[in-house]
Amino acid sequence: MSELSVSVLPGILGIDAALWDGCGAQANPFTTHRFLAALEQSGSVGEGTGWHPSHLVARLDGRVAGVAPCYLKTHSQGEYIFDHAWAQAFERAGGQYYPKLQCAVPFTPVTGPRLISAFPEVQAALLQAMAQVVRQSGLSGAHVTFCTEAEAELGRGVGFLTRASEQFHWQNDGYASFDDFLAQLSSRKRKAIRKERERAQAFGGTIRSLRGDEILPAHWDAFWHFYQDTGSRKWGRPYLTRDFFDRLHDTMRDDCLLVLAERDGRPVAGALNLLGRDAIYGRYWGCIEDHPFLHFELCYHRAIDWAIAHGLSRVEAGAQGEHKLARGYLPSQTHSLHWLSDQGLHDAIDDYLQRERRAVREEMEVLTEMGPFRRTPRDT
The missing domain is CATH 3.40.630.30 (Gcn5-related N-acetyltransferase (GNAT))
Incomplete structure (x- = not known):
């Protein structure tokens, strides 16, 4: 026994x-x-x-x-x-x-x-x-x-x-590219997403996806401001301390994917994801400037891009949000x-x-x- x-x-x-x-x-x-x-x-x-x-x-x-x-x-x-x-x-x-x-x-x-x-x-x-x-x-x-x-x-x-x-999760049906995924959508939805991505990417800056040693302390400083803004509006006060992000960098930066929008060399919005063996998990988003559709680009479309490029089976984009449905994230x-x-x-x-x-x-x-x-x- x-x-x-x-x-x-x-x-x-x-x-x-x-x-x-x-x-x-x-x-x-x-x-x-x-x-x-x-x-x-x-x-x-x-x-x-x-x-x-x-x-x-x-x-x-x-x-x-x-x-x-x-x-x-x-x-x-x-x-x-x-x-x-x-x-x-x-x-x-x-x-x-x-x-x-x-x-x-x-x-x-x-x-x-x-x-x-x-x-x-x-x-x-x-x-x-x-x-x-x-x-x-x-x-x-x-x-x-x-x-x-x-x-x-x-x-x-x-x-x-x-x-x-x-x-609402996005499932990778063996897509070779984002366009391959779009080809499975209805014509109206496909055109809407393409237009949405074009407008988001025309915000006047660049978008970068950073992982591991590509993420620098200054990036975490910027993201902390984004997180505080979102947290104060959603929950009254942010749950996580500033020190948490430093510890995340020290022990888990290879598990992190930080998508940053930068304008004139300065981060203005960002989305933090964690990477699993078979999935990418969207966690936090924030910004200090409002630009049309930038939230959807950084949080949803870039996550799909990464999942397709790295052969991950799904994207979990967090709780709630029926707005994810139109972007290919199903119940x-x-x-x-x-x-x-x-x-x-x-x-x-x-x-x-x-x-x-x-x-x-x-x-x-x-x-x-x-x-x-x-x-x-x-x-x-």
């Missing part, structure tokens, strides 16, 4: 990077030890942020066999799978929704593994450990967000509720898991999620039908 145990780690630096990444965390840049460490060491998560590291480490016969990035949360900000209504309803009924346990990558609506292990029994043990932490600590529940479909199925089997949501279902300690709250959310899943499925069908791709070979 194998011995399986799970412990709680109050900080990512409490485990060697090779042990954490060796469980399979390298498959996604956001679950790597170096990314989570950059968040903690920069003060973007931790004391005073409402994100308190409580990572799970599973050991099989004494050896690390699985990990899960987890946090005690005192609010629901920076998650992108919204449960504010659940919290309000529970607290109106006299319950205490916070703190809760969140298995997620902070501020990152990117799909990927959350129960990081090669062994299904270890993945199940990580979920069961989350429920145990909730019971022992008197928390309202545990939530696993943007997990894989396989993890969602496994979670259902051990008593977690499953939730469906949607994002893609995302998954999360939820375990509630209060039976009444569990039953109410279960009923809600069943209805929500049907609504999400129907909406995805409608949006896909509205997509820009040709319906028949003659629609050219």
Whole structure:
């Protein structure tokens, strides 16, 4: 009989990077030890942020066999799978929704593994450990967000509720070039994108895609201003600290693709992407000058260019945004898991999620039908 145990780690630096990444965390840049460490060491998560590291480490016969990035949360900000209504309803009924346990990558609506292990029994043990932490600590529940479909199925089997949501992803159908991709669109959409790209590229400067050592400290200084502007408008205050970007440069610049628009030698807009083994993940955008369609060029079209040139299978351009549909990004279902300690709250959310899943499925069908791709070979 194998011995399986799970412990709680109050900080990512409490485990060697090779042990954490060796469980399979390298498959996604956001679950790597170096990314989570950059968040903690920069003060973007931790004391005073409402994100308190409580990572799970599973050991099989004494050896690390699985990990899960987890946090005690005192609010629901920076998650992108919204449960504010659940919290309000529970607290109106006299319950205490916070703190809760969140298995997620902070501020990152990117799909990927959350129960990081090669062994299904270890993945199940990580979920069961989350429920145990909730019971022992008197928390309202545990939530696993943007997990894989396989993890969602496994979670259902051990008593977690499953939730469906949607994002817009671009899929690479073996395109040889951007024009090859455009050839699959309807004539009207194809012409619109070409015109859009022409107007964006005529903003009066140049656009560069930088990776690794091509990214200089001055580029991060410029991007920090872009990020602050966007963050202050979207969330009231930016989630990430300036030090986070320095640490990202030190440990992950080869995983970064920074697309910059420069005018008169000065960056005026930028989009930051992270590169996975088979996908490019769009994360942040900002600007100090407004130019027509420049946002779409830097965030969406340049990401497609890169994915085609480097043989990546898809582009994930972040949460929400039906405006992505016209640019070839189609609805893609995302998954999360939820375990509630209060039976009444569990039953109410279960009923809600069943209805929500049907609504999400129907909406995805409608949006896909509205997509820009040709319906028949003659629609050219």
